[in-house]
Amino acid sequence: MTIAYLNGEFIPLEQARISPLDRGFLFGDGIYEVIPSYGGRMVGFTQHMARLANGLAAIEIGCDLDSMQWQIITQRLISDNRALLGDNIGVYLHVSRGADTRRYHAYPQGVSPTIFGFAFALAAPAQPDRLIHPGASVSLTQDLRWQRCHIKSTALLGNVMHFQQGAQEGNAETILFNQQGEITEASSSNVFIIKQGKAFTPPLDNQLLPGITRQLVLKCLSLANIEVAEEAITVDELMAADEVWITSSGKEILPITRVNGQIIGDGNVGEIWEQVFTVYSQQKFEL
The missing domain is CATH 3.30.470.10 (Aminotransferase class 4, branched-chain amino acid transferase, N-terminal domain)
Structure with a gap:
């Protein structure tokens, strides 16, 4: 027991x-x-x-x-x-x-x-091989939660309802955007995108949780010599990204290949995900 x-x-x-x-x-x-x-x-x-x-x-x-x-x-x-x-x-x-x-x-x-x-x-960790990882699909909707999302509160009904939307649509998660059309996070994950070899993730504020895996991934991007910017990401920029990832303690770094049914990039798990996830898999106990 x-x-x-x-x-x-x-x-x-x-x-x-x-x-x-x-x-x-x-x-x-x-x-x-x-x-x-x-x-x-x-x-x-x-x-x-x-x-x-x-x-x-x-x-x-x-x-x-x-x-x-x-x-x-x-x-x-x-x-x-x-x-x-x-x-x-x-x-x-x-x-x-x-x-x-x-x-x-x-x-x-x-x-x-x-x-x-x-x-x-927990599920066994994924292998850092883009040729065998199937990628995942997510939903996309406006963020309707409270304005203190940086606090990891047990009051998770807003997150649960957003996650449920994705589950009902057959998706692994729901990515959220604010009234300005900027990505905040997902219902239980942080969000990264890759565009032209550079990584982007929304900056920390009251709209999103300071994810521990997010923090570790930022270190891995540095170790992999990949430029990263913590700045606002619009919905249009998300949909036009070459790669999209969501990160959390349970998901680690999950590559997203479809958002609201639209293919991201070429529809395959990306090379930069493989590069960064390889570093993460090797270094996660020491970061």
Whole structure:
């Protein structure tokens, strides 16, 4: 059975219980992270912990666990579940504000946070070979979420609804654009495009999450000597790109060959994706 962590205890996942008055349940009042691991080795742990701390500070949740304590929890979730889940494991970490005695919108005082974690199986990493990777298709729609997308909040209904649109259309994701016709991100991923050998990705602001894989890919582009610009990308520029990628902890770097049914580039996975994903595959544990 899957072993989870809840408020200081490692217990079978099906035995984990929280109060119905927990503000994570009532309001989505919490922060989360998802950390991938392969063969027992985590990717981007330090970066994930920095983002977790930033998110908790942004919504004023106090949590006494430091990075070393989080590492112990995460590594145990990986080791305790490896026999059941295999070598490729994702760890979900979740901190909500905790349970109050009433349902009231303002932050309560003197409430202990609920700290939860569990492990789940990840797909085996893709091979960095453009000739065997099929590529993926995505939907494209206007971003209708809130204006604090840089916070990795557990309140994900807007993201879920956008992702559901893509799923209903038979696609792997939904890329989003704002009222100005500029790409923000996808419902659960960041976006890169390649045009004439140069990489572009939207700059960080309140419209998109500072993705950890995005951060690692920027380093890989530098290692591969590929010029990159963090600047606005219009819908027209996305559709006219030579390559489109989406990045996340679970998807790593996923090449996109169709957007809203339109072929991107020549319809094949691109050479620069192969070059950058090769660097990522070799360096992801050290970046």
